[in-house]
Amino acid sequence: MEAPTFAFDDPRLLAGLLVEASADVIFTKDLQGRYRYANPALLQAVGLQAHEVLGRTAEQVLPDAAAARQLMDNDRQVLAHGQPVEVEEAVPSADGGWRHWLTRKTPLRDERGRIIGLLAVAREITERKLAQAQRDLIRLKLEMGVQAAGLVMAEIDYRSNQNHISAELARLFEMGEAAMTVPRQAIFDRIHPEDRPRYLQGIARAIDPAGNGHLAIQVRALLPSGTVKWLDIRLQVTFAPAADGQLQPDRGMCAARDVTSEVLADAALRVSEARFRVAAEAASDILWTNDPSGRMRGPQPGWAAFTGQRQEEYQDYGWARAVHPDDAQPTIAAWNAAVARGSKFVFQHRVRRHDGVWRTFSVRALPVQDADGQVREWVGVHTDITDLLAAGRARSEAERRYRQLFENMTEEVHFWRLEREPDGRIRSWRLLDANGPALATWQRRLDDIRGLTTDEIFGAGATGHYRPVVEQVMREQRPVSYDDFFQPLGRHFRFATVPLGSEEFMTTGADVTAMRTAQQTIERQNLELRDADARKDRFLATLSHELRNPLAPIRTAAELLARPTLAADQLALARQVIQRQVGHMALLLDDLLDVARITQGKLELRRERVALAAIVDSAVEAVRPLIERKQHRLRIELPARALELEADPLRLSQVLANLLTNAAKYTDAGGCITLAAAAEGGLLRLEVRDTGIGLAPEALPGLFRMFSQVREASDRSEGGLGLGLALVRALVELHGGSVAAGSAGPGQGSTFTVRVPLPAATGPSRPDSPATALEQAGRKVLVADDNRDAADTLALLLEADGHQVRVAYDGRTAVSLARAFQPDAALLDIGMPELNGHEVARALRQEPWAQGLVLVAVTGWGQAEDRRIAREAGFDHHVTKPVEPAALDRLLAPARPA
DSSP, X not given: OOXXXXXXXXXXXXXXXXXXXXXXXXXXXXXXXXXXXEOHHHHHXXXXXXXXXXXXXXXXXXXXXXXXXXXXXXXXXXXXXXXXEEEEEEEEOTTSSEEXXXXXXXXXEOTTSOEEEEEEEEEEOHHHHHHTTTSOHHHHHHHHHXXXXXXXXXXXXXTTTEEEEOHHHHHXXXXXXXXXXXXXXXXXXXXXXXXHHHHHHHHHHHTOTTSOSEEEEEEEEXXXXXXXXXXXXXXXXXXXXXXXXXXXXXXXXXXXXEOHXXXXXXXXXXXXXXXXXXXXXXXXXXXXXXXXTSOBOSOOHHXXXXXXXXXXXXXXXXXXXXXXXXXXXXXXXXXHHHHHHTOOEEEEEEEEOTTSOEEEEEEEEEEEEOTXXXXXXXXXXXXXXXXXXXXXXXXXXXXXXXXXXXXXXXSEEEEEEEEEOTTSOEEEEEEXXXXXXXXXXXXXXXXXXXXXXXXXXXXXXXXXXXXHHHHHHHHHTSOEEEEEEETTTTEEEEEEEEEETTTEEEEEEEEXXXXXXXXXXXXXXXXXXXXXXXXHHHHHHHHHHHHHXXXXXXXXXXXXXXXXXXXHHHHHHXXXXXXXXXXXXXXXXXXXXXXXXXXXXXXOOOOEEEEHHHHHHHHHHHHHHHHXXXXXXXXXXOOSSOOEEEEOHHHHHHHHHXXXXXXXXXXXXXXXXXXXXXXETTEEEEXXXXXXXXXXXXXXXXXXXXTOOOGGGGGGSOSOOSOHHHXXXXXXXXXXXXXXXXXXXXXXXXXXXXXXXOOSSOOOOOOOOOOOOOXXXXXXXXXXXXXXXXXXXXXXXXXXXXOEEEEESSHHHHHHHHHHHOOSEEEEOSSOSSSOHHHHHHHHHTSGGGTTOEEXXXXXXXSHHHHHHHHXXXXXXXXXXXXXXXXXXXXXXXXXXX
């Protein structure tokens, strides 16, 4: 004999059982906000017994006063407006956390329509909110509609041909605002004419007792307003025997969902939504009943539709054959234990769908007791949570991958959410997330700055600085890349800002400070190279000009010397011209050699204790002819106490001579030049002041560069290569000092200031060491040079001074001639053929007769390394070409007495 099916025959009892067994929270409240009814799901959610809830308000039940006040505000809204309200509510849970509920609150009215309280149905959406946080509004509404089955429903009575439709369905079909009963034909009339044949075919299959009574169909509804809506309809028909014993449709439960927006979406979205609807359909709850002993009895249409099992297959414990083998025995054991206790059953297991796919369900069941407390039957529900679990796993995996990528990027990445003014304008944006490189650059902790605005993180003005970029990105909805100097950090960045919908954006940043610095350095170096190249070109042109200038008079004088009729005074004039121009060329070459030595770091100072007055005298003597020719007044201002320096007297004298020469050139005739010296602490300050043409401010920075000349005064340079001031700076710096130039402007004269260290203690100047010299004049001298003109002219000069001279034009001849001639001195060129000068010197030093031989290297190579090599080869002296006759006289003159 089959178990009674009175639960299905009594809708009120069935509804009560469903409320008690439902996982949803269901409760009623009176006008004072006191709970009048609370189902077991509510009591479990708050962790209280019924007597601790009923008759009390939310403020008295919930531990969080703010949450309770919000719930009661929502209640008052329903009671004040008399309309149902659907709202998301956050409620503290028994375990100390928070749970989120989607609650529909409907006013309860008495027979006269007066509001006497409210009814609320709440479904927990905590996990779903986490799983669907990023879904758009369409998907969220769709899933909520599926989860909250019964919100848009109709119950069909096939015996009376009437449809009992909910208020929501009535509004959807534009029939009214309240629940109502209408003929089936009224629903059929709302179906679009083009879809009616397909709809009728589906209905015919659903009400055929030979089928499973299930219909799933999408059709269009053509509403009185002319609006066309797509409806997703689910129908489940139950059958009952007629008087003749034949099964015929008895009742049907129909749920409709408006899916217009989904159907009209683009193709990709349609595919995605179709998949989601299938998943949502599979997630529909399965209702079932068992007898008091826990065995499944009678028709179970939901279970049969899902599993495909026939009634004889799922009867008793046959349903367990549709449960996964690994889950079947644990399920039966837990079920039997719950039945034995007569307590609520909660479990989770996998069930095979009719197509062979395994789905995971959350199972809940409650016993229905009679007045005596005896279990009359069990009512249970299977809720498909497969997609929810998969979404959780996918979310966890996606989050893991995202964090791994996010934290391992070398670029800065940060996410922001907009804040808008009431009129929609962007007010600011707040930080949502930032990766490690960004936080390292900002030197901040994420927990300290999450949720802050840019002004709050970086200081006032940051939001305004980037507002144009953010407004452009959000307005155009396209990425924008840009370079920017971020003032709060003092760094250059290359940013890219990308919109993420209408309210969020992402910014990536790469620190390009080093690259920008390198680029600026390269640009500056390029400018300097171009400037140096231009100065080099000017220098070469000037050098060519300066070398040709003395060559012209030298050639003319040489032509004059070749004429036998030349008068004595003309001969003297020609000789003076040659001597003067050769001296000028020698100075040019000396400057070039000095620059080369300084540039290569090979110029060596020959420091000695020397009187300042001697250095000044030497410099003044060198420039006196120019000063006298210009008719300048020269004032010398030296300290009353004699000062001594540890310096190279030749080079320091050269510094002062260059500065005095410069002053004389750029001062008009009759001007005044002052050379002043004074001790300042441990420094000697030397100043050369003039009343000349002065300097413009823009000329000062490049004044001491090589090949630099003031263009506006180039007509006053009187020749020169633009090396004088560069040599001054280099020589002063070699002495550990500094040099600076100043001028009040054009026409205001100039001042050059040199500062060099003074020695710690002063003492008497050391006398010059006497040069090694021959003991007497008129000695025998060997001259060797592969330049015949140089060798012959030098020989003529020596013979004119009373010396006996022999000449060789290569190294091998020089050795042979020296052995025969046995000279007292030998003037040897270094770069000779056969044997070079070093080899000749070493050969001569091996001769017994040559122990007192004075060897002099006469060469164009004059660096310190050249002098060292000459000494190692055996030379006593090293002089550079052209040789000053006075220098030769000193080398060949008799030695001074000791």
